[in-house]
């Protein structure tokens with residue numbers, strides 16, 4: 317397979333208040349990646365339309381997620397930060413890839429099953445098609461690396477399958493145009509660190525999710541210190557003491573979750589965290605976890621609140637980011653059209 321220049325792409329849906337899971341699984345990693353790679357970070361507003369939505373709320377949350385990106389430390393001068401719908405090629409490539417992806421592949425997607433629930437016939441076609449649009453987001457830039465949380469692993473595998481099938485189906489045209497044995501790279505998921513799947517604080521078997529109706533299930537990036545401390549104090553645990561070894565966390569999802577959160581926030585391993593807190597009571601550990609969470613999130617919250625009060629600045633970042641993104645997206649989309657036989 318041809319060697320592609322390394323490029324990072326990832327996106328976040330503006331479907332509500334971002335939470336600690338989004339931060340540890342995605343945003344914190346985005347900030348780290350920008351030190352070593354060119355990066356494109358997208359607020360995926362088209363994805364946010366796949367579930368019933370309110371237009372005014374979508375506009376507001378698109379700006380808020382952008383504010384969160386900036387507040388976490390993503391540099392919009394160095395990277396492209398924009399909202400997906402502004403670059404029309406995302407939807408255009410999604411159509412081409414719809415014609416490459418197979419129905420059987422989409423039928424296996426577990427996120428669709430979870431989000432559609434029992435009333436599948438009533439789910440939007442967009443929700444079903446979500447993973448193809450996600451593949452288009454990534455492949456439009458011929459991105460090679462995608463930092464995401466564990467829940468997106470299956471969608472990334474699908475994006476790789478679609479890229480591979482496109483490269484095979486149109487191999488002759490791709491080679492003829494000088495792209496060697498593949499136009500699209502097979503994007504690699506980067507699912508790393510101790511908190512790739514942060515669980516609900518109320519139920520260790522469910523992931524922390526923006527759309528969870530229980531506010532005690534998640535820590536929002538905009539929660540104030542009292543709310544954070546209160547939610548951590550009330551977080552579900554089991555009656556045992558904290559183990560001193562990682563093996564002792566097996567079968568204890570709530571304990572494992574809190575230790576994983578601490579480790580990710582402290583940039584330590586679970587082993588290091590347990591070496592310090594193992595054998596002690598949860599109450600003492602929870603106090604330390606609350607202090608650490610507040611220390612890490614307070615500056616992010618302050619900057620988000622400042623940026624939320626300055627929508628003109630946020631809009632200017634999105635406009636400039638879209639301009640940069642189009643510079644890559646348009647020639648790539650032109651090439652795709654040539655390859656598949658669409659006259660431009």
Ligand code: AQP
Pocket residue numbers: 327328329330331337338339340341342463464465466467468511512513514515523524525526527528
């Ligand atoms: N609980 C989590 N732990 C670690 N990473 C997570 N991510 C989401 N939840 C967790 C990662 O955050 C990025 C953005 O997610 P998204 O907004 O695009 O969609 P999602 O995965 O569906 O997130 P939510 O919070 O559950 O939103 P809703 O409720 O709207 O569906 C992704 O990289 C994701 O892996």
